[in-house]
Amino acid sequence: MFQPQLGLKGSSSREQIDDRLRYQPQVYEFFTAANDFTPAGYQHLREAIQYVQSRGVRHIVLHHPMSFGEYHADVVAPEKDYPELYRFIEKTTTQLLRLADDLDVQVLVHGGYAGPTVEHMVALYPSVQAARDAVYQRLDRFARAGGDHIMFENSIAPVFAYGDPAQEDEILAHHYRLAFDTSHCFIELHGDNQGLQASLNHLAPNVVHYHLVDSLGQTHDSLTLGTGKIDWAGVLPRMNPQASSIYEINLHDQGNCQEQLASHAYLSRLAVQLTKQEDC
Incomplete structure (x- = not known):
């Protein structure tokens, strides 16, 4: 069974x-933003x-920036319609x-985000499947460039979501190294714990990193574990024990x-508790 590890997230600020x-x-896990990619920021x-490495932390993940200007960093964005976002x-x-x-760390790229903008982007393609195929083509290229240093995270958008076994089979066919956000899958499934557990089982061999987040299953609420509706007793036994993880929770104070x-x-x-039950 997966043993909880202390995985924390923050920016590059010393505080x-x-x-x-x-x-x-x-x-x-470093949360990065556009200003981290200026010469001084980089x-x-x-x-x-x-x-962080000098302080003994061996496993470091760099989260690709979530946004560029007014847009989420959606890989589905067509180059001809969103040239600046695409190049960013x-x-x-x-x-x-x-x-x-250079530093032997990991990079996490989102397969998509949610909201009206991504819906507009998807609508620029002939079909949702065509939009997904465009995402896969781009992620295939990133995967070839990154090798064992890159992973792709699920979204709540239709182009790269976990929860539907058929779409999961499509994703698995590309042999991606996967990041699994529990809340994104739970929300995609409208609060279905059995569906979440099935997805965890199905994808576990390819998952290298987890974002552990609770949710009420309706919106992107990023709750502290134990305060939402995710059945964590059903989650833990279905996680890949070789994967890393962090707690990606909304903080009242980013400095705490x-x-x-x-x-x-x-x-x-x-x-x-679960280990004791197994031993009985």
């Missing part, structure tokens, strides 16, 4: 990093990664993969990761 490092995490990010995604993915290769720590405490207690 956030030092707050997380106080608790000696096994995993640190150097700052490199130095921040090296600083290309450039930043290349820069992150350079860091990953208490909600992430509370999530870890909750999952650790549950893991102990």
